[in-house]
Amino acid sequence: MALLSVIRRWHFRKGMPIREITRRTGLSRNTVRKYLASGVVEPRYPKRNSPS
Structure with a gap:
């Protein structure tokens, strides 16, 4: 899973607060x-491309 991409998308595109991201991912705020x-x-x- 591309966790870094998900965190950045939630925060910058959806405007999700850091605290909500920590609740969903289980990571610390820091x-x-x-x-x-x-x-x-x-x-x-x-x-x-794998050979056929």
């Missing part, structure tokens, strides 16, 4: 704040 402040986005890896 951890959620760190994720939001980092600005790092989880890398997207290209799909591998």
Whole structure:
């Protein structure tokens, strides 16, 4: 699960407060704040084409 992406989406797009995010994820408020402040986005890896 792309937890970092979910946290950023909830906070920035839906306007969800940090406390609500902590209730839903079980993470501490400090951890959620760190994720939001980092600005790092989880890398997207290209799909591998398997030989047929």
